[in-house]
Amino acid sequence: MNQSSRVAVLLLLLVQLTTRVVRADDESRSITIVNESGRRVQVHWINPDDGELVPQIEPDLLNGASFDLKSYVGHNFEVRELPAKNTGVCSGEDQTCGVDYFAVNSNHDQVIYIREGASIEHADSRTAATKSAESLLVDCKFAAKTQLEADPQSALSIIDLLSDCVKNGVADEILKANEEISFQEELRKSMGDLMENYTCADMTLNTTEAKRTEYWEGRKVEVMIDRPTAKIHLIENFVTLEECKAVEERAAPNLHDATVEDGRGGSELSEHRKAKQAGIKVDWDMEAEGDLIASLSRRVYDYVNHVLPFGIKENGQEDLMSIQYFGRGLDDEKPDRYMPHCDGDCNGLNFRTGQRMATIVMYCDIPEVGGQTRFRNSNVHVIPKKYAATFFSYIDPVTMKMDSGLTEHSGCPVLVGEKKIVTQWIRLGVDDENSWDSFNSRKEKSATRYILITL
The missing domain is CATH 2.60.120.620 (q2cbj1_9rhob like domain)
Known part of the structure; x- marks a missing residue:
């Protein structure tokens, strides 16, 4: 196997290691929608049978607010900016209201961020892991390129450098993930203590x-x-x-x-x-x-x-x-x-x-x-x-x-x-x-x- 093939295989393994693929037993998904657009917005489910827009929150979602909904893989939603109450117009260049769409994918832990102009940023566990892997690859490639430019005779050792970089990077990611899991578990239990009496009452x-x-x-x-x-x-x-x-x-x-x-x-x-x-x-x-x-x-x-x-x-x-x-x-x-x-x-x-x-x-x-x-x-x-x-x-x-x-x-x-x-x-x-x-x-x-x- 030549050097380029070895690098390709290594990078493929990295993506597989840092991407969590969740196999679901059913198609239902929990979605969190966060409004960071600076404006009020309305969220509609698009009925696939007749295209009817069905409101998901009444009367609307205020800036800085969030809400959870339960949906299914493949369902489509529209997010539409609402006019300001004092001016009656929206934030677009021609005072038009922004609109964007998103579909529920098969991944878990999905969060929909509504940005300026009602543009959508769709985050979930898999895309977050992929971004982390891509960022790690960029850093390791840059380190390998810098080493090669400094010492052209070291081409044969570049694959080892890249391998060590990836291995150490993945180890760091795993350590961070384990620390986060431990933190979230302690937080979950602390919140459970606080909620116990409230829920019983x-x-x-x-x-x-x-x-x-x-x-x-x-x-x-x-x-x-x-x-x-x-x-x-x-x-x-x-x-x-x-x-x-x-x-x-x-x-x-x-x-x-x-x-x-x-x-x-x-x-x-x-x-x-x-x-x-x-x-x-x-x-x-x-x-x-x-x-x-x-x-x-x-x-x-x-x-x-x-x-x-x-x-x-x-x-x-x-x-x-x-x-x-x-x-x-x-x-x-x-x-x-x-x-x-x-x-x-x-x-x-x-x-x-x-x-x-x-x-x-x-x-x-x-x-x-x-x-x-x-x-x-x-x-x-x-x-x-x-x-x-x-x-x-x-x-x-x-x-x-x-x-x-x-x-x-x-x-x-x-x-x-x-x-x-x-x-x-x-x-x-x-x-x-x-x-x-x-x-x-x-x-x-x-x-x-x-x-x-x-x-």
Whole structure:
């Protein structure tokens, strides 16, 4: 391979390394539009059937303002400058109003900047990475050219110089990216702390809009988060009235104050967790005879195996848990609730055999006021629906890395009424000979405190 070919291959590899190509499972995209034009503008979606302009914001987008919209790949939009209110004219040379257009592409993290005269600058993750690569190439080419002009005899070493320049440049870009990711993660968690009380107190806040809708065995499934290490699903009509009654009756004699794990293989009472709970052993021998609790538990494992490729079985798993919260009035200073926590490891590290990697929560009774479920680091807010379920997993089945906090969640205070749920935690690597509690008591366990009860 000659020198020019080697350079071409190297540059191609650089672009591939610094360009993040995201494969989407669907065509929906979230767009942020930022008005930096100095004027008021209006944004219209262009109906592909008849060309009708459909306003996306009312009455208009002020200078310096921004707004988010959800659209789809291939949708087209018009951005039009509006006349100044005091003069009735626009900023063009002949006092005409600027107009420009943009189309939603397949990349993620799209931002539309509206510049002077309503001209559009379309930015996204891929174009940003490409620009970074192009800038790095220019710098490295200039360094190589300068070296060649200074020493014409060094032509054979230019490829090594270019290679080192590119390698070091890419390493710097990766370091900057990792630092930015760490910063954004800390910022996200700090913002989650601040928003926790506000979102729980806002009784008008609705369930977060789903990313997409699917169906499983005739049940509607709203996909809220779908990341390699973190998934959050809302499933309608997952549990029946009869199954809820069967669980409540079985749990009644054993209800006691809920506990959290003490970090030493046992459990303890905690102000972080106020509720009643009771574990329920599933009588699998009665499944063939239509036992309601066994049927419900089987449905849980069927759904887990629908989402995750582990072929999970019931052997060695934790008991079903009946958890009940009781409202004592709007002025209750210490209401039943559950503070933010993770059900398993949420440190982004490798999965540890026998630990939790998914949770499913089924709602049997919902309170009149309070009791929402909040995934604060994912900005997912869930208003419980009777007989629905919330499923979330916190493991990447390909890399076996754990979630880094997206599934951290809390149960907002229950103020009026009762909230009764059934929870199942799902572990990977347990069986009849190595049950879940044998892993909890091992000394190799992390010092991180795992919450024993969820929501």
